[in-house]
Amino acid sequence: MHVLVNAATSADGKLSSRRREQIAISGPADFDRVDSLRADSDAVMVGIGTVLADDPHLTVNESTSVAREERGDPSHPARVVADSRARTPSDARIVDDAATTYLLVSEAAPTDRIKALRETGAEVIVAGEERVALPEALSELESREIERLMVEGGGELIFSLFEAGLVDKLSVFVGPLVIGGREAPTLADGEGFVDGFPDLSLESVERIDAGVLLRWRVRP
Ligand SMILES: NC(=O)C1=CN([C@@H]2O[C@H](COP(=O)(O)OP(=O)(O)OC[C@H]3O[C@@H](n4cnc5c(N)ncnc54)[C@H](OP(=O)(O)O)[C@@H]3O)[C@@H](O)[C@H]2O)C=CC1
Numbered sequence: 001m002h003v004l005v006n007a008a009t010s011a012d013g014k015l016s017s018r019r020r021e022q023i024a025i026s027g028p029a030d031f032d033r034v035d036s037l038r039a040d041s042d043a044v045m046v047g048i049g050t051v052l053a054d055d056p057h058l059t060v061n062e063s064t065s066v067a068r069e070e071r072g073d074p075s076h077p078a079r080v081v082a083d084s085r086a087r088t089p090s091d092a093r094i095v096d097d098a099a100t101t102y103l104l105v106s107e108a109a110p111t112d113r114i115k116a117l118r119e120t121g122a123e124v125i126v127a128g129e130e131r132v133a134l135p136e137a138l139s140e141l142e143s144r145e146i147e148r149l150m151v152e153g154g155g156e157l158i159f160s161l162f163e164a165g166l167v168d169k170l171s172v173f174v175g176p177l178v179i180g181g182r183e184a185p186t187l188a189d190g191e192g193f194v195d196g197f198p199d200l201s202l203e204s205v206e207r208i209d210a211g212v213l214l215r216w217r218v219r220p
């Protein structure tokens with residue numbers, strides 16, 4: 001599986017404010033680029049923190065969806081949520097019928113929540129005891145023919161993917177604003193590294209909208 005992490009940060013590296021409300025950091029051209037990345041992916045993944053904060057849909061635009069259908073792909077990529085305790089609300093946009101949704105949960109997820117989420121039509125995949133075991137969960141996705149996985153965030157999930165050595169590429173749009181706040185989410189949160197920092201190789205730098213797009217490859 002190929003894993004691409006794509007996110008937008010403020011100039012000071014924040015994904016959002018301390019209120020964890022969605023902030024449009026990208027401009028129109030960058031959002032178009034994100035649409036293309038989604039279109040070229042088999043699935044788009046977020047953590048439950050992002051679902052609860054943003055209620056994202058993670059679909060592609062109408063014209064992009066038509067292009068996917070013309071090449072024989074589903075209208076939209078599948079959606080994936082890392083959600084150890086099955087906290088995804090049953091009325092969340094991510095479990096509507098626009099696209100296939102995989103909910104990655106752990107063995108600690110309450111059975112009534114799993115049942116409720118299965119009733120939305122989502123497929124629940126159990127991996128890990130307390131928290132979603134990402135290597136195992138991604139292998140399960142791969143067995144469902146998900147080869148190109150795009151991860152949009154948030155910072156907790158992105159950190160864990162780096163920690164598990166599962167990220168191949170990282171693209172970050174850095175927008176023209178400062179958000180600040182020690183409690184505001186950053187690109188990679190979690191416990192943080194103290195050594196063994198993931199080693200990146202810069203592939204390109206491009207001006208987009210009023211910001212800059214950095215594309216990195218993760219060295220094995
Ligand atoms: N600017 C941008 O590009 C983006 C911004 N955002 C912003 O980011 C914020 C949300 O980020 P954040 O709070 O970090 O939440 P995340 O979306 O990263 O979700 C984190 C949660 O995922 C669950 N999870 C399950 N398994 C794992 C695992 N193995 N490793 C890590 N997490 C796991 C955990 O909850 P549990 O234990 O219950 O499973 C964890 O708390 C919002 O403010 C949102 O607006 C989000 C995406 C993109």
Ligand SMILES: Nc1nc(O)c(N)c(N[C@@H]2O[C@H](COP(=O)(O)O)[C@@H](O)[C@H]2O)n1
Binds near residue numbers: 007023046054059152
């Ligand atoms: N690339 C990017 N730029 C920003 O400025 C953003 N705020 C985000 N947020 C991500 O997009 C999700 C919303 O997707 P839908 O429009 O609902 O499909 C949001 O949840 C973040 O993951 N991304």
